[in-house]
Amino acid sequence: MSKKSIEIVNVLFLNGPNIWTYRPVLEAWVDIGELEDSPSNTIPGFYERLTGLLPSLIEHRCSIGERGGFLQRLREGTWPAHIMEHVMIELQNQAGMQTGFGKARETPTRGMYKVAVRARYEAVSRVALVKARDLVMAAIEGRPFDVPAAVEELRDILDRVSLGPSTACIVEAATERGIPFLRLNDGNLVQLGHGARSRRIWTAETDRTSAIAESISSDKDLTKSLLGSCGVPVPEGRVVNSPEDAWEAAEEIGIPVVVKPSDGNHGRGVSIDLKTRAEVEAAYRLAQEEGSEVIVENFISGNEHRLLVVGGKVVAAARGQEAWVTGDGVATITQLIDSQINTDPRRGTTEEFPLNLVLIDEDPAVRLEIARQGYEPDSVPPAGTQVLIQRNGNVAFDVTDLVHPDVAAAAVLAARVTGLDIAGVDLVAEDISRPLEEQGGAIVEVNAGPGLLMHLKPADGPARPVGRAIVDHLFPQQDNGRIPVVGVTGSHGTTMVARLTARLMELNGAAVGLACSDGLYLRQRRVEQNDAANWAAAHRILINRALDAAVLENGYRSILAEGLAYDRCQVGIVTGIAADATLPDLHVNDAEQMEKVARTQVDVVLPEGTAVLNAADARVAAMASLCDGSVVFYGMTPELPALDQHCAGGGRAVFVRDGQIVLASGKDEAVLVGLAVLPPEARSDQVTENILAAVGAAWALGVDTDLIRAGISTFVYGDAC
Incomplete structure (x- = not known):
């Protein structure tokens, strides 16, 4: 190299225990050329520029072993390869991929270093390596560097390649028990254990989840029929084939009713407490967009709940909560949603948030709900007037400790009837601490592959160890899934x-x-x-x-x-x-x-x-x-x-x-x-x-x-x- 620059000569991904550590790392061969003669304390303004770009480097302890240790090394003088190591770690941390391990070591070739940094996901670490090099060079040369843009790029890659939160929590629980894991595809298919003693998961489905059970649970009408035949309380209803038939079914059952797709999920296309023909027919069209068939059933008064059943036990429960806005006589309903609902820090567009943003332009159910109250998205409700925005879809408030034993038994029976080893049982009840029969509650759905985020990061209440429950279900306590x-x-x-x-x-x-x-x-x-x-x-x-x-x-x-x-x-x-x-x-x-x-x-x-x-x-x-x-x-x-x-x-x-x-x-x-x-x-x-x-x-x-x-x-x- 004929100028002061940093060249990444080679990159190795060590996908397992190696000479550096027990975990996967990205090892880069970095040639710092003439910068071998320019440790950090000899570059005017370098310390100030680097710490200005990444002030959080103060948290790095380095070999000093205390907060600010790396900054002390910077002041005393250290070399660009070592600095790259710490910058790469920090960029990954800010992107949400927590990284603690890093090493930089000289090779026998002058100016050539090996830099090794923990790499949970290779794609993220490869980009972080290049960004770290570019940031260090910018600090050396006094050029600007857009740290937020770099972090956002890394975060986008991480979102694409990382395990989902449900799968990740199961893998983490397995690791805590000493059970090895192997990722089998770019998605969420993971093997826990080795060889003949291994088990496989795909999000919250396991190799014990049968295809028949999954098919049954995806057919809501069939599920309800099977549950009802076994004495599980379920709402009365039937499949309908047109808006007119939907209204006929509503009249047969008696209003109010619920209209929903027979094979939908996550509450999409579900409309509840419908009382007029116009509401029922509009709800039919909404449900038809989300599923192959539409069901009309009687409306059960109460709160929506999700009970997670794993291996014949209820391990977590969450309650839903309606979303309302209050008019001020000035703002439109769309503006009120943004200011009163979507500003909740618990709401977001990614799986890391326990509650979803309410996006009125993307959610027909919200538009239908406000239309039932005589409003449009650009309507301005009078001051003090409350407008119901969302009846379901906010099941994220932990109530595990309140579940009545009889309710838990009904949920376990529902999972067993459908044949699911892991099931998300949806039920409606006024009070989860009382038996369903005495309050007219009912189980309305049984879901395969249930999401776990509501139990891992509830909007209110303690997180529940659902990953550990699934691992314990797959592996008895004395089984670590290992073969010799x-x-x-x-x-x-x-x-x-x-x-x-x-x-x-x-x-x-x-x-x-x-x-x-x-x-x-x-x-x-x-x-x-x-x-x-x-x-x-x-x-x-x-x-x-x-x-x-x-x-x-x-x-x-x-x-x-x-x-x-x-x-x-x-x-x-x-x-x-x-x-x-x-x-x-x-x-x-x-x-x-x-x-x-x-x-x-x-x-x-x-x-x-x-x-x-x-x-x-x-x-x-x-x-x-x-x-x-x-x-x-x-x-x-x-x-x-x-x-x-x-x-x-x-x-x-x-x-x-x-x-x-x-x-x-x-x-x-x-x-x-x-x-x-x-x-x-x-x-x-x-x-x-x-x-x-x-x-x-x-x-x-x-x-x-x-x-x-x-x-x-x-x-x-x-x-x-």
Whole structure:
């Protein structure tokens, strides 16, 4: 670079645990060129310009560890790559994508840095990276930069790519319970757990939500018929096929009535408390625009309520509230709506707001409601006159603690009758704390895939842990949705170790998915013959619900460029770090740096899991102290210092003594098998060492020693070398 500028040379999205952190990050290679000679304290006015653009940077603690820590670093002098890291974090935070983690590190190339920032959504972080670079350069050069416009652009991208609030709250609850998740599309289809123990959700629908139940609930007339036959109180009514038929039905039932679409949702096209033929016929036309059929039923007096039923329990309830305006003799109804209703901070156009804006030009139901009172949108009501604007659509006021047990039982029965495991049950009642029968209340709808926002961010009252309720419904308390995952990395022998470990697990009865440099294997059958020691192949294994165990080889290059495909593993194996191990194209130039790559595999071992480590490699052996779980060392001799010390402390190890493979737990030892009985190709030191690693993994997983002995004695080593 021949001028003072910042160039983004390369960008990697690490979609899983990596050398930086346990979470996905965006890693950018940033060349600051001649700015290497211009730390922040040498650029006149830079501090003032940057903090003027982003005053909220005062909240960044940086390495100082206290509020204002990053600003202290700015005053003392720091470099543009580090500044970009903090600006990128702050832009993402202001856009609503909370980010706390960031690192900036020099590479051996002068002026070249690696900048890594937590990236919940790759698309947002990629744009935030460029915006951060542009903002820093603007502050350096004294040019203006439109921060609000940049934040708004990021927010728009976030709205497009992020999980919806209902799905996000379920994922968050799963994460709190240690259940992993995998996003399966660009929308809200998410897998909780791995392999055969996983469950899938799509917003508030689950893989237990049957298509039949969903079809029943979408047909309001059929739903009402089924509920009524089971003793659930429902309003009387029928399907109609014309405005005239709607009025005939109203006369049969008796006014007032409700007119609504048979398969609508979210209250669209619903008109209530209709008393005249003109109102009924106008309501018919409105309902017809929203659904395939129209229903007329008797009007139930009271407040609209939504009860959320999950797994046979009512876990949350919300009440609706009518929306009114009061005339002042000057403003039109449209103006009164804007000044008296839409100014409520709880109202907005996105899912983050518990109440919707009332947009009279876009809501025919509102126009119909005010027309029934003799007004038009541009009418000016007399001072003090109240005008009803909206009867339904504001169900966001928490009443969970008020629900009468009989009302809850009726809602649970309604969900069971329709067959829904998760249901939004709509009912009308004057008082939710009294049984429906004694007040003439009724259940009017049962909805599949109910929205959860009204319970997460109610307009009034406490938020309810509905995401946790759904997760608990899908996973019993002792189930974390995990299958045994074995991760293998190292400079040598990893493919053989992975294949042999998979074979031993298969002998133990597991349906194993194996992704290694030899290919992709499903239950011993190779389905792809290519290098599958990468994130994509591992991901395919983890989403395969026919598999109840996974063995995944992770090359150093894959860890650096992609991250791991799993958050944690039951067993993590490290076979060794070659003295000449380097990846210069990824700025890893010696074994010491490679050690940081290899330890990623140890960092993700579960507390109840095991790291299987080569005791003959000092760098690998030193990783034992980093493991959250237990450790099994392996080596060609029991005299290896790390192995000997480990056993002296009661630890487990696998080693060779006098031509026999020995399993040791502290001072207790058991001979597994003599090397002489293994196939000839298994007797070289390198192959034997690989066998020890696989034996250690199988032992850690609880595979019976007889099966381990049979497996290593019959394995075809020539094919795996």
